[in-house]
Amino acid sequence: LEVWVFVSCSCRSRVGAQEVLWDMSIQPASLVERIQAIAQNVSNMASRVEQILQNSIVQEGSxxxxxxxxxxxxxxxxxxxxxxxxxxxxxxxxxxxxxxxxxxxxxxxxxxxxxxxxxxxxxxHSSLPTQFTQQQTKAPRRQAAFRTDLSVLLDQVGTGQESLSFMKRRIRRLAQQWATAANHLDAKLEQRWRDQKKILVHVGFLTEESGDVFSPKVLKGGPLGEMVQWADILTSLHVLGHNLKISMSLKDLQGFLGVPPGRGSCPLTGPLPFDLIYTDYHGLQQMKQHMGLSLKKHKCHIRVIDTFGTEPAYNHEEYATLHGYRTNWGYWNLDSRQYMTMFPHTPDNSFMGFVSEELNDTEKRSIQQNKVNNMAVVYGKEPSMWKGKEGFLQILHRYMEVHGTVYYETQRPPEVPAFVKNHGLLPQHELQQLLRKAKLFIGFGFPYEGPAPLEAIANGCIFLQPKFNPPHSSLNHEFFRGKPTSRQVSAQHPYAEQYIGKPHVITVDFNNTEEFEAAIREIMSAKVEPYLPYEYTCEGMLERVHAYIQNQTCSAPNEAHPGVGKQLGPMFVPLSNSTALGWSPNVPPPAAWPPLRALRLLVSQEGQSCVEACQRAGLVCERAHFHYINSKEALHALEVQCEVVDSEMNHILPAFSVMRRECGLQREALLFSCAGHSPKYRRLCPCRDFRQGQVALCRDCL
Structure with a gap:
């Protein structure tokens, strides 16, 4: 089909041409540019006519x-x-x-x-419009370079909400620590190549469409943990040198993703323009509404910041629905490592974390000299947290001067006892000064797992927290009901209890008057130095996020790796009461991350999860390695006697029953779970070692 296009000149056009000729002696390049523009317009018109004719052929077709x-x-x-x-x-x-x-x-x-x-x-197909083209030209790899200037990031965060102002103040306050950490990690990596990634960060809970319930509470004692974490995530990604876009509205989200106009029923107009997308559950729901079928296609690019964790049984939609694990959150059918938590409490997920402010040696000496031995600060900014607490506060008051930071506008909150010196809600730097004087930081049992106890311990306080008996969970406590986890919380801050412990952290039953008073006397005589776990320093977080971005992939198949046990079977070595999987020095391990040489295979007791089994051996459950132990050969290497070996969807598998002589292998990779347990089965558990002070990474993971 030949298309003839005739272009006529109006009088106005001819005058324009004369003006161009008249200007030739002054601006010769301008004439060339205008001629090229006319030629381009003619070419575009020809393409448009051809498209119209093709469409008319379709229209005429019955x-x-x-x-x-x-x-x-x-x-x-x-x-x-x-x-x-x-x-x-x-x-x-x-x-x-x-x-x-x-x-x-x-x-x-x-x-x-x-x-x-x-x-x-x-x-x-070669002449299809751009929006129908699904092939993406692979962009050349670019190397990421560490950044120490945060001014571009601060501009990207924007203004207008108190939440954003809080985050920007935090970024500025820690700027020097991030710069120092970047230089240390750069030296540690020894100029190793790092791919620069295109990353979108969509903070769904701060969008107007989700209600942004946090901004109005920032100045009134509301929860700040999420904003602390998001500020540190943004800073980590920027400092590591990645190409970052930040979205805090649906309009920005649609623009960055290239969402077609409409209500979100259609896929994106082209390939996903990002290697990774960090968001939260609110943002994930918004992406579902506006990406249509593309969300399923691009799921592996998503990382969900998830404070309390999502276990595999809740994440697999069909399984959760059939077995009573369906909640308002979970059910997204992601690789469970795509959920990133605030603390390393759920090894099925990835530990993202945040940072606490570090002290230099001079500041530490100053704190030691200025500590007030009988001064306590209460962890509780909202008046409701103080209800019913006067009994043990009276005991505390007999030994110490009690300080609070409870928000109030004009009148002192009646929930706060008269003997408490209440400072009102303090800016961060004033709160730091208060913690540097105090000997004790005491929790009331809520909020759970916030950043404040780590900040207090880093400023030389002892953290006293209540023990929960029985542990709090979705089965017995309203706060956890509906959250996609069966985790049992034994104290207000389990991380502080398990990973820090005495003398910095003391956990007691606040309902036991004698035990509580004994703890206060112990604290009065104790001397501690400021302490901050490495994984909550700027360098620790940079190290961890770098390792995830460069190594962590989402490629879980629909069923377990076939035949892999045949390669690994001969390498199982019995170790006293457990069994470990080690690599033969003559056999290179397959490509995997974490590396398979970190893998140790343990067998749990009945009723014990792999989280517990690995912890008792001083190891960590590694969900990524379940694929390599899910085989008949692995069971045979353990000398397990099985009369029946079934493959099914069950979040406790692979496992076996000694009494029944039954063995089960996992059929659905998304259900591999460190958390699952059963009183009738012993589980096969893939454990690994970890770096000192960095539980998220194995010794060879950096």
Missing amino acids: SSQCEVPRDPRYPECPGKVDWMRARWTSDPCYAFYGVDGSDCSFLIYLSEVEWFCPPLAWRN
């Missing part, structure tokens, strides 16, 4: 010319065409992609934009 294919490779195609016939006007995005109500336009859309129908033979 439904018989575009018969709905019956292809067994595309079984959903006929049903999708029927749906389009009835609902194609329900979202403007279909018209954006050229759908006009004809069967031909339905089939073009369903074969070229979505993937439910086979490609149409008569379509010229």
